[in-house]
Amino acid sequence: MPTFVQILDFIGTFAFAISGIRLASAKRFDWFGAYVVGLVTAIGGGTIRDVLLDVTPGWMTNPIYLICTGLALIWVILFGKYLIHLHNTFFIFDSIGLALFTVVGVGKSVALGYPFWVAIIMGSITGAAGGVIRDVFINEIPLIFRKEIYAMACVFGGVVYWGCHLLAMDTVLTQIISGSSVFVTRILAVKYQICLPILKGEEEPDI
Template sequence: MVESTFIFIIEILGTLAFGVSGVRLAAKKHFDWFGAYTIGVITAIGGGTLRDILLDIPVFWMQTWLYLAVTGVSFLIVAAFTRILTSDSKSLFMFDAVGLTLFVITGIEKTLAEGYPMWVAMIMGMITGSFGGILRDVLINEEPLFFRKDIYATACLAGGGVYWIFAEAGSPVWVQEALCVITILVLRWGALRYGWHLPEMKEGSVKELRKRR
């Protein structure tokens, strides 16, 4: 009971953070109020919806109206501080990173609760954390962060890997969660601050590798 309540709280906080990131980008694109709220909802529930469908469990936001209401709060936050939030690029990183870390954790723990192995939980954590952002970026006609060279989905997998390592070591769950969060935040911050990224796929890259051999 305590564990399910904890996951519910994390989902609410993640919904708030991702809702703000979605509404903020929609506001920057000059969407109307309904459009901005819709983008916020899709950002907040997209990943969890796909996760629950794949796990064949009740879709989380269909069980209570609170998730839609929390996204409404996200909309009000952006509406009240539109100028500040849309002019500062760091605000997108902050809300997106918080939503990402919280949803990765819920994805992992819900998957494990259904009896799946940890490697499946890592993938579900990545899906939960990133799929809503993919839908958001597609709908507002932006190149999805998921497919850019900077570390995004990789951060989710790295966080899940850290969670797995410390789970195997028998660490308390809160330690696994905390280290997962820290790993994702550090990688995302490094990508933003220092330009950490994976190698790009370029035309002729395979030929270059062959030449080096």
């Protein structure tokens, strides 16, 4: 039987793959191109995390990630017309993937014995890095470099995870609370247009 973290990982893979494939369809990619975009969105952050943690990336030992992405592609093909009319579809699936992957990244780092400051960084990479690769593939400015609260939601979720751990809360409850904090932070930030201050530099003088 899969563990709770594995279930979160699979759901996050499916959600992130749909978000990537949905954007690829808006750019008129073919099926293969859309699958590739969905796949890198789903496994990109986890791959970078695993390489940094010196472990074999999950998709190299378990084909479920490739299968989940394939199912996401079929889902978009079959229900694409309905998804197009749901303007918030990409945002919701992306937020779900962001929350779930952050929890998976933090949990895996803690399980491997890394300190929490490393776990928080690894959780943020797991959640946000796949979206960066996706945006590069579809020729968009990565979302984490815009004003929206994105990667900072992952950091906040990691801090919440740490706080729950210090309170000796149940692991599953800790994961639920941490993931929910990422999701709610992302939703509220967009709904109320909460963003980080923009760093303003001096304009270069004309020569």
